[in-house]
Amino acid sequence: MIVRIMGEGQVTLAESRLAELNELDEELLAEMENGDGPGFRATLQALLARVHELGEPLPDDSLEPSDLILPSPDATLEEVKELLSDDGLIPGG
Template identity: 75%
Template sequence: MIVRIMGEGQWTLADSHVVELSKLDDELLTEMEGGDVEGFRRTLRALLDAVRRLGEPLPDDALESSELILPAPDASLEEVREMLSDDGLIPG
């Protein structure tokens, strides 16, 4: 799977890592719904760190189609809310 972090680049992740990312996505959604800005920041950071840790970065000149697009680390709660589907940032 190809994941893009807005403003940073793309990473290739094995499909087996989707479970870990989905757990963080569920936490993020709960924090957003509850208006927990501090928790939202912490969990967004953890989600993006997991992509960086588990994935292999693609070269900057690679233009692959991203299956998943995640917000930039400094995205506001409102900006992330606009990116959400009913399932959160990660479908499924």
């Protein structure tokens, strides 16, 4: 699957890795609901770092349809709230 990180580009990621990312997504969702800004920031950084670790970057000139869009590392809590579905950032969690 193709994951876009806003402001950074795209990575390809095996769908089998989504369960691992969903744990961080659920933590992020809970922190957002509780208004935990520092926790939110730390978990967002951890989620994006994990995507980078598990995925393979696509070339900068490649523009594939994204299966999943994640916020940029400097996104605010309010900006991320706008991206959320009922499942969080990563569907199926």
